[in-house]
Structures are given as C-alpha cells and as structure tokens.
Ligand code: DX5
C-alpha cells in the first residue's frame with residue numbers, strides 16, 4: 001500500500017517579518033500545501049493571524065492554502081477565510097456544539113472541509129461527520145505552539161481513523177499536525193497518515209535548508 005504523502009509546512013515557524021518571501025521559498029522548496037495556523041487566545045492559549053494575512057499571502061503561492069482554525073466560536077469567521085483565499089478550512093470538533101453546521105458552511109462556500117481532533121478526543125467523534133469531510137486532522141500535540149514533542153499515543157488514533165476512512169470509501173485526506181520530524185513522519189505514515197504538517201522541521205536552518213528539510217519528511221518510498 002503506498003499513497004502519496006504530502007508535506008504541509010506551517011508558517012507559524014516562518015519569519016513573520018518576511019512572510020511572503022517565506023511562503024515563496026517553501027513553495028519552491030517542494031511543499032504541497034501551505035498550512036496556516038489561526039489561534040484566538042481562547043480555544044488555544046496563543047494568538048496568531050487572521051484573514052487579512054491569508055489574503056496578503058495568497059499571491060505568493062499557487063499551492064492550496066490549508067487553514068487550521070483553532071478558534072471558538074468559529075462559524076462567523078469562516079466566510080472571511082474563504083474570501084481571503086483558503087482552499088481547505090479545518091475546524092476543531094471541540095470548538096463548539098455545531099460541528100456539522102460548520103462543515104456545511106465551509107462546503108457551501110465551495111471550499112474543502114476538514115475536522116480536527118485534539119489529542120484527548122477519541123477517533124469515534126469523526127463517525128457522524130465522515131460523509132461530510134474532505135480532510136481529518138489528528139493533532140499529535142495539544143494545539144497552541146510550534147516546537148512541542150510528538151505524543152506517541154496518537155498513533156493508535158491515526159490507525160483507527162485510517163480504517164474508518166478506508167471503510168467509508170471516500171477520498172478523505174488524513175493529516176497529522178505537531179512534533180513531526182523525519183523520525184515521527186515515518187511512524188505517522190506507517191499508521192496511515194498522508195498529509196504531514198511540519199512547522200519547526202520545515203523552516204529550521206533558513207531558506208537554503210528548506211528543500212532538504214521537506215525531502216527528509218517524505219517517506220523513502222513516496
Ligand atoms: C500547533 C499547530 C501546528 C504547529 C506545528 O498548534 O497547529 O501546526 O505549528 O509545529 P511543529 O511542527 O513545530 O510541531
């Protein structure tokens with residue numbers, strides 16, 4: 001079994017003073033998606049960027065913008081991220097009582113819809129929305145910060161969700177986010193992941209290192 005593995009560098013670890021250039025450099029280095037971490041200081045204990053930054057970065061890359069919303073409530077911001085140029089919009093299952101409504105809203109705007117699960121949230125939460133999503137994002141750290149240590153107990157959840165996706169017969173990406181290094185990348189791919197978010201591991205060492213950083217995250221066979 002070999003499915004193509006895509007690498008989604010998180011711009012959270014880029015140089016914020018030169019974000020446009022960083023997005024261009026990481027695109028040229030072989031990234032597959034641009035991952036944008038949106039945090040509100042409420043759902044997660046950190047603040048990052050809003051739709052204006054997504055809009056400003058949009059002309060700097062043709063890659064899909066994979067926008068990870070760690071905000072609650074989320075629905076009122078979804079149209080602004082869609083208009084700013086997001087291609088995939090992911091909301092957290094824990095962010096509110098109306099996950100299904102959020103996913104329908106994303107799809108009604110013509111965007112791909114993703115659901116994300118925190119490390120403490122069980123796999124079965126995806127069962128009731130598996131027919132409504134294009135992507136499932138398994139957090140392998142507690143969201144809020146780049147540079148945290150990979151939580152190995154999430155590997156079983158990745159396998160459990162891989163089995164659910166395969167059983168559904170739907171084309172759903174299985175993305176993993178947090179603590180991804182060349183070593184943990186191989187483990188999450190073996191467990192069934194096919195999109196790897198990487199902040200620190202993508203941007204470490206400056207632009208000359210980006211192509212090798214991304215290559216090092218791809219499994220040998222892909
Ligand atoms: C964590 C964010 C991640 C983070 C990953 O809350 O969702 O995307 O930037 O950073 P690394 O790869 O350094 O763990």
Ligand code: ZN
Nearest residue numbers: 037068177197
């Ligand atoms: Zn993320």
